[in-house]
Amino acid sequence: MDANTIYAVVDIETTGTNVAEGNRMIQFGCVLVQNGEIINHFNTDVNPQTSIPQSIQALTGISEAQVKRAPLFDDVAGTIFSLLSDTVFVAHNVNFDFPFVNAELERVGYPRLDIQAIDTVTLSQILMPTVPSYRLHDLTQYLNIVHDHPHTANDDALVTGELLIVLFKRMLELPIVTLQQMVAEEAELPRDTGEVFKWGLAEVRRHPRSLPDYLYVSHGIALRKTPVITATDDREYTYPRTKKNKLKRFPEHFEWRADQAKMMNLVYRQYTDAQTANQPLIVEAPTGTGKTLGYALPMAYLAQKFDKQVVIATDTVLLQNQLINQTMPLLERMLPFETHAEVVKGNAHYLDLSRFKISLSQTDHSKQTQLIKLRLLVWLTQTATGDLDELHFKNEPPYLDSVYHHGMADLTDTDPFYEDDFLRRLYQRLKYTRFIIVNHAFLIQHADLLGDNFHQPYLVVDEAQHLADYALKTQRQKFDFQVSLSTSRRLMELLDPENEYGLTAATDGLTLNDDLNTFYRWLIEFSRQLRALSDYLTNHFKAQFGGKFTKPYKEIVISEDDWVGFLTQREGLFEQLDILVGKFQDRLAKITDSFYKQSNRWLKSDEELFLRFSHAVNAITDAWDTLSAIRQAPKHEEAGTGSYLYWLTISNDLSHIMVASNLMTVEGFLSQQIYSHFQAPMFTGATLFSSNRSQYLYDQLDLDRAAVKMRRLKSDFDFAAQAKMYISNDAPDIKDEDAYNQYVSHTLIQALSQVNRPTLVLFNSLAAIEAVYERLTDAIHPKQRLILAQGISGSKEKLIKRFMDEDNAVLLGAASFWEGIDLPQDKLQLLVIARLPFDSPDQLETKVQYERMKAKGKNPFYNLSLPKATLRLRQGVGRLIRTRQDYGAVIVLDSRLVSRHYGQTILKTLPASLPTMTGTVPQLLSDMTKFFKKHKSISHDS
Template identity: 30%
Template sequence: MGNKFVVIDLETTGNSPKKGDKIIQFAAVVIKNGKIIEEYSSFINPGKPIPPFIEELTGLDDEIVHDAPVFSEIAPKVHTLLEDAYFVAHNVLFDLSFLQEELIEAGYNGFYGPVLDTVELSRILMPTADSFQLSELAQREGLNHERPHQADSDAYVTAELLLRLLVRLEKLPLNTTKQIHKLSGSLKSDLDLLLDNIIIQKESSIEYLQDDLDIHHGIALKRTLDQIDYKNHEEIEFPTQQSQKIELFKKAFPAYEIRSGQFSMMDSVYGALTQKKHAIIEAGTGVGKSLAYLIPAVIFGKEIGQPVIVSTYTTNLQAQLLSNDIPKLQKMLPFPLKAVLLKGRNHYLSLAKFEQTLKDKDDNYDTVLTKMQILVWLTETNTGDIDELNLSSGGMIYWNKIKNDEAIFLQNKSWLSRDFYYRARKAALKSDIIITNHALLLSDLVADNKILPEYSHVVIDEGHHFVKASGKHFGSTLDYLHTRFLLGRIGHLEQKQLLYKLEQIIEKEEISDYKLIHSFELNQMMNELLFEMDELFKIIGVFTKKKTRSRKGYNRINCRISADEASKEWKAVEASAERFLFLLKDFYTELNNRLDFISSIKDHLSAREKSFMEELVTLCIELEEIMLVIKKAILHPSKDYVIWIELDIRSMQNATTIYAQPIEVGDILKQDFFEKKESVIITSATLSVKNSFHYILNELGLKPIDCSVEQIPSPFDYEEQIKLFIPEDLPEVNAVPIEEYVTAISEHIISIAEATKGRMLILFTSHEMLRKTYELIKESGFLDDYAIIAQGVSSGSRSRLTRNFQKFDKAILLGTNSFWEGVDIPGEDLSCLIIIRLPFSPPDDPYTEAKCDQIKQSGGNAFSDYSLPDAIIRFKQGFGRLIRTRSDKGFIFIFDRRIITTHYGKAFLESIPKIPIIKSKIDGMIDTIKKSMN
């Protein structure tokens, strides 16, 4: 660390110095010999007004910078600081471009020394970080960052981050360092200069490889952990008595409080497993259902010598089970517990493919950066699971080349013992619990090469999603961009993509025994295929626009296609699809003929050629799937499927997707799943409607005789912990224009926020209404001292928006669909929940429309049999966001007056715990809140 680094951060009036934007704050932190030796910062008068959004972001206004120096006055100091130094910044090109302009304007030559970008370095050296924003990285590393978007604070935190990154860089094994050095020419940072010194130091002394690392084919990997022998273990019987259960739980929870519901669920799960029965168990929030099914599942698995599968819908729950519940369970049990997470094969890295592509010369920035990330990650990962990595969209394109699949050409046995996928499967065979997701569980039902080991017993958590996951799995999609991308990867001969590489191999070989068409003909077929594909999606766009009226303010439109669609425009779609399919079949056949030939001479191929062919085999499988979708969705649609088109009217062709999905999955699940398994236990906090399981049983294809059902109430005292308000001075949601309704609810939200001091989650069913409400609240100025975070408006994923919400004392979070469940904000961070509308699916949603039509045709009532219970399940999920622990307290507002003015409204209230309901005007409610909070 003997180099000099100057870490710079600037606050500016905008994003472009070329357009006249200026610096308003400069900060520099100097690092030498691994220590911070100097700090310097100054406000700068930009000679122009600071825009309001910059004021809001930085807290800097015209008054603060009025008496500050202009940049030319501090330019000598800046120039001196940067002498013989690395210029370092978080997104270095932004800061450097501003500083160059200002230095040149002040009469200096500008900075032309080496630069380092801490965003880039973080991506390489912290490849598993959730985010590469400075504030998120600071939190991850435990760095104090009190004033984000203030240059002095940002520069200091960036300097601390740089010091940690340099330590990580120096600790990398020599092999990894050299490989990164070889790739570093495509980076923004002058990383090669730093690495030159590190490599010289490492080569000049004896470097001992860390004990937990291994070198194979020149690649440094984390060493495989020795497997514990799980065969010999102390026996344990299921604790049937309450005293036995208490004794068991106290091993992990010394201050354990008895939860009768948890004990009841343990008995029910164990009973279903041992009696070979299916069970539906609704366990309210706070029951502790994870351990209530894990304990009996592990004990039963030991008894029969087989692992029990636990399937979840979300990765969040998988992570919670592995990091939180399994370690606690281990403390309870007298034997080593083996729990593994098993995912689909494509989730795992193929080391053979990675080794080969590492040698490829590729200047693509995202590819090079991703290779570096993976080289570092391989020194850390035990799993090789893509979900650990934070890759760019360009990085994901590279991942598709190196993901694990059934290798035909690259059968490199030297990697087999280290192959992540085979290791995961081997571990699963020896495990007590296999944690997986609904998608893999469903895929394995019909797969020829099964990933999960043989199993007869499964627990399905987040069971209210199982039907939805089944519909998506048994359905299929045809997407323009994906199809275009696949064909583009095969490419024309002149593009020197895979088709060119294929022909290069064939030209070298004797092919007298194979009848292969000339490469020119194959190239012509590709040209025709691309033309027909573009035509097909253009015609689909014309059809969709004509059939669907786009609504003002909506860019995305969808339209459902009936199985007997006979319009002239649809006939044009069918004709185009037939032409495209005909060409695709011919092209696919010719590709396969070539692959058959090359497979017969694969021993002649170089490792690089085998890698190309492996990629082509994967693409052929995907082309086969496209042909099946065209038949299923366009040419031969079934009346049992719902077919619909979605497109973005701003870019119709590029953003067009066709979906085909079974309307009912119950029969498929019953025949292929429930009837083939001895015991399936489905659990969730939201399975019943008005204390009845009729709806979920019907959706799953089950009858009451097929399984046991049980409702285990939450141990929370909802009557003491929640007050539910239904304002009487709001208009009916469907009785007034949306603008009038938004104005009314915005006024109420402002009043409630001022009374509760924020800490509020507002659930919408419409992005349009959310956006209009957000804009109106911001424009009002009444909540200027609140952090207002809105899904689809504020940038970031759901988890990032939630984390941002929790950072502020006075915060309001507006969310739609995904925020109705899976958001866990315990304690005082959340004390108020507002439900804007009852969460009915839109009647013009293609799946809802098809489902309702099918129910009507069979003589049922679409509203009471589907629309209402589906909305109630979602309503219960939304209701569950507020109270997550025994100590939580809060207020729920329901703005949709249909809950009290319609005959079906009471069904929603009857499906949640009994709580006090207050109906009055908003002023009276505000008084009640203030009294409660005092």
Template identity: 30%
Template sequence: MTRFAVVDLETTGHTPTKGDKIIEVGIVIVEDGAIIDQYASYVNPNQEIPPFISNLTGITDEEVKDAPSFHEIASVIREKCDNAYFVAHHVQFDLGFLNEAFLQEGLAPLKGKVIDTVELARIFAPRAFGYKLSQLAEYFSITHKHPHRALSDAYVTAELLIKLFEKASQLPFETLEHLMILESKMHSDLYPLLSDWMQEKRYDMEENESIEVYRGIALRKLLEEPQHEHKIKGSFGEFLDTTFGKNGALQTVMQNFEPRESQQEMSESIYAVFHEKKHALIEAETGTGKTLAYLLPSIYYALQEDERVLISTYTTQLQAQLLEKEIPLLKRLFPDMFEAVMIKGKSHYLSLKRFEQEIMKSPAQDNYDVILTKALLLVWLTETATGDVDELQLPSSGQFFWRKINAEAEGIPDPHSPWFHRTFFQKVKRKAQKSNLIITNHALLCADIMNDYQLLPTYKFAIIDEAHHLDKTASKHFGMQVDYVSVQFMLNDLSDLKINFVTKFEEDLLTKAKECTDELFRYLYQIVAHQKNSEKTFNDIGRIQYVFESEQLDDRTKELIKDLASRLIFVLKDLLVLLDKRVETEEDDGKKEDLIRKINQIEKVIQQINIFLINKDTNLVKWIEIEGQGAKNAVYLYCEPMEIGPLLHENFYARKKSVVLTSATLTMKGSFQYLLDRNGLDEKEVETKIIESPFSYKDQVQLLVPSDLPNIKYDTEEDYIANISYAIYELAKITSGRMLVLFTSYQMLKKTYEMLRDFTDQDDFIIIAQGVSSGSRTRLKKNFQSFDQAILLGTSSFWEGVDIPGEDLSAVVIVRLPFEPPNHPVFSTRANALKDQGRNPFMDLALPNAVIRFKQGFGRLIRSSKDRGIVLVCDGRLMKSKYGKYFTDSIPKVPIVYDEIHKLLDHANEWF
């Protein structure tokens, strides 16, 4: 019978070789899928436990002072672990720490088989939303009573192990067989277990009806969904009365549904606009319930008129939320009547053809992350209906591997490919053709517009949610981006194709292309790095930005750039000639396809370098970004149209019957003019409407503005940062953390983070900072929510789209009014163009942009009628400047207190 010793240690620190010691041991024994024994003991480390560890674990010096030393319990631990798999969550840590403790006592280390439940979970639970023990406990509905206590953590790990084994043992034989090939490069010793599970499958005659095996790969069997052809009856007004009214349909399908006049008003407006075939801008303030308010008329109109309606959100996360939360609700309102599909860009979907090619290769050359990615994808294919990578948490090198195996990498799909009818992207496209509602994102919508509507099914009616982002997204798609890493990745990928280079010239060509790429991007790096410090601007992740205007460069620099760019283009064209010849002679269809894909990529890079460095186009804003602390060729080239409005009007609005732009932030002081201009729309041709929030902001929010902060224009930045850090810390003590601090400058964020770290005790608050703490925006938000007393510092991407509802957020600090830096590449170029037209760049560009971002920051705080909180604006311009009223008049009416910081803190304390 196989025995598993599941171990967890609590320790004074992470490094036993530097004197850190064990303070608690928990061991749980698992046999035959059940927990049969457990052991726990404090351990006296004969040294003080750091306050941070005591705070985290609850273990104090007092509790361990009479506990046995490690020497006294070493034999008990060994006895429990002997003749058993050693299992832990992050096994290298627990096993390494324990073995170091054994060695220090002159005892032999443990050398048996090991299992890491982190690795196990990544493989067998690929759709888990995280791999911390607490996240996996939540995912598998395991009760975790005392996190960061050894026995509780070991017990939860043991229960997790049992669940993962149950799941693994149910996998198809073919999946287990592929995992067996990858096993030798895994951290866990899974060979005997995989063998046993495969042996059981050999004699299992029951067929799994939910799985199909094709070309040796097990896939989830997808049933064709029935087609609905119901038309809706009655008027929309009657429908709304029976849906929103008291005891209406929404109350029967939604828990805690509160009828809101604003929601019904918005629905009526959208239906009317669709019916009149007009465009509209609708600002729906927080609390309107805009998602349901636009979905209901969209579905009703689509069914009534037999039209397809497109819904576009800013992020793929918002897309997923619509499909997982709102659409199932509406399916209960419209039973068996409509189809909705979520569609993303091709790079989101797995190419089964490319994956088959990769899985058939020997894993000998793969690094650990690629092995792990292959393993988890094999398991995921037995579960996924979509093939969408957003269901997964890929390891870092797995992201690069995904580039090789997604539908984008496959190029133009081949109808003769054996995988064609099972391709995830083709399936979602086929489903979209039959759907009434298409849910997409701004990036794919803009890519579709750019590609003359070749990517999405035809539609004439659209809702654009979070519409204040549409013009920025369109600018990126009507512009271009090329960077050093992507070009080198493309060239390295060419090496991986194992093309049969015949002559010495051909062999040298690839090397020369890499060298030319390196020389060009290194020179561009030098140009940006050698700017004066006063002229440098930074983006929200700390990259240095530089406007690329060739007229401002000296003749020698211009010539050298042109020379380096031309040499690279020349070599790339030679490569194209070589690849074209290979296509003509290549007999293997798979290799031919790879070559054609590579030719297209190289042609695109040639075009991009030409546009950016050689062609002169005054309608484009061009800029370069570099990693200030990164490699000397970490360079990114960007360009965008000077004006996106006319392009959007011509290519989008003029070709659609009705487009509704909606967001909580479309106006400045009640005017839609800025967003109308950015979208190329004329106020005379569109409907505009503001739907006010049903929330009682005057009771829920206090807006505080300190009158005695240093003036950043005249005082030193250090004084200003010291004062705001003090204000943040003192307010956090009143709100128990739960604070989001929004910056316009990444440099100021870093300095504030360092100052807060200096004078806050780690026992008081966990300080999480974008770009400093590791992880994506979503990961930082989750970490923030998982700590009781946390302060989250964020830059531009945190001003919008981050919902932290309820008691998780009690205060928002806006450090500076969110004006773009005057020398920001895109902003400065557009401002100069407005000047040339005789317009006022401040009133027409800087101020409306800042007000809309200010509204987004303000809107982070109140997400429900029960939320309460404080907005602290550390910028006296809000009260002193002539334009301050534009900000305060653009948000809901709230009490504003303008006073010395210590009085504001007293006021906040009383109010809370």
């Protein structure tokens, strides 16, 4: 490859994926690219002399009638062979297109093309590392490339050619040091894709240019400079109380929302009035209120007025990103003063530059790891945060375990990247940051750090209904004896003086060797004592495991008194193990320092051995810290006796035991461990209350109802005109799962054939989804409706993306699909609730919670199960109407909503103006058809 190379960018459409099985080409498209320009193009339909599957016709729009008049491949093979000879073949997924074209050529008597071939999917992943999706249509949207006819060969080839030009331009703008590192990795990329970077490096060397101002090089890696933040100004600014003054600050065309303005004033008054400033505030702000700006604007003025910071805790990392990328830029346009916001996440979200640099020197046989390294090298020229979430990894690759940050405690000033460290820079910026955006899990784990370091900042808990769940989840600990014993065995093999391939052999004759031999002796003792502790634990609770095992493992709950009794009985053994683990940590620090001071003498294999050693030691000490947390749980003063659940899991041969603990109630925990570090907190969310009288939310937030100010804003949606709810009264008994799933499937098949609208179906379990999905796909052809299912059709993000790309898809979801997904106006018009969202009473923790409530004289159904289900149903129904322009219908197939007394309690929590109809499924579907006829059609209306 060189600057004058001609790149033949090809796309083909076929009847299937395998030529040997009789699949054939039906369309060929090619554009020729040279010197950054498209210089020629060729495309043709091809008569495959076989039928085209309906799914292919639906996808491509290519009919059998269209190709019947087209030339046979034999007739165009010579032209294609001549066109592609002496070029570099390019395709978006080259490992499909290139072999298929060659197979077709060979089939009709031509030789295989002996040319280089490169892949634009891989190039895009490397050179545009932060793009959420690398499907061709998604990339063209991202780059504003016009792509009118996806899945047609001529249009796909044309946009792939334009994409290639963009990719080459981006590559040639990379710093030479980055390209050098990329080439040095010798990554195994599809076909000849790796040769592109060798050509790019040679080209950049021929035409060198200075490093851009926004980049610098540290220890051989090009990094992006981070903006310097200075202290904000201390002038006084008047909060805009009136509509007139607010409108002056609002951007042009910004929609005025009366309830949003009310919320702004409510928040500002609460914290400027001496009588209420120390009183917690709860604001339920329905969808459409604009609640994030509703609290962010007054909080910005409060922070400026009282020189304080604001910690916003929201439910998920996704919502953190929405706040920083959508709300904060809008807020900055509306304020007369500068403000600054930072997202803060757990340590593992950030890249550790030193660990990454070490990993570059290691040979990896994993193609996935090689690709990730190249992506990271390019990303480091773009990122100012080092937040790995920017890379949108779908499933966390194992490689990231070796390069994520282990926290500030792990960083020393001897680290070569100390000055560049992303986490250190982040915490430096926080001093000058007004808004610190965290998620609930981070708040629970680091409330003391946030509150004490920043002198009791304001606290806003968004999506507050989830805080208790995160509090309980973050206090859940599990220690597996077998895992730690296996890790210590691997470590002993690595340090065994008799192992000629071990770490001790590699350091023979050095003072470092003495430390490793000492470590080896400590490990032998640690392993012996840990095994003894495991045996003692098994024998101590053996009687409670009962008789015959019906499963490979058995779980038993143990009382707090029994657990404390065991801890007391084995106190000496625990102390000895504590001492050994302390020695591990101290000696590892010494060994690491000594090892890297002699970095010039080590082979790559030595560094790999050392990293294995270091990771294994950290795994043991981290696991022991978990067991220490389980031991400390009963001593927490904030939680009363019985606040923690303890359980053991043991294998049927009694050889494998795990001990676990979990906080069972937030009572006393949130108020003392979290809220005490902040000003009186504010809580908000679209769906907080199961009823006006319910105590549930106050219990979940560990609040004294009498001491809290509460306000529920009203939705200004016109539900009478925009929506209708249908409730089935002919469903079978919910306990007969097979009959009920059959009923749900049959009803859905009827509904989807009569109402051709984008549909979301909400379930309680993945098992129910699987049963219904199978019946739906048997009955409905994919050309009619695309059926997507959680647990079957891909990740949540992928499902939502595909659902939004279609006009009338059907999405089956459970759990997280009940809330937190925001579908645009025309992308959801029919919502089906397959079953009321009650928690399964069979879960161990749920059973214990129920028993605790009964012991306090409370009814667990009415005090816990019903409020939780009611909130979840409100959240599910909230998926349907998100703006004043939306319209749609919701059908509840669970007849308990009208047949049981508690159904009325649930219905009262839904908008009073929402029209409701109860009847048999045929009656409901007949009326629903009329409902949709009243509203404007969508492109695929029935």
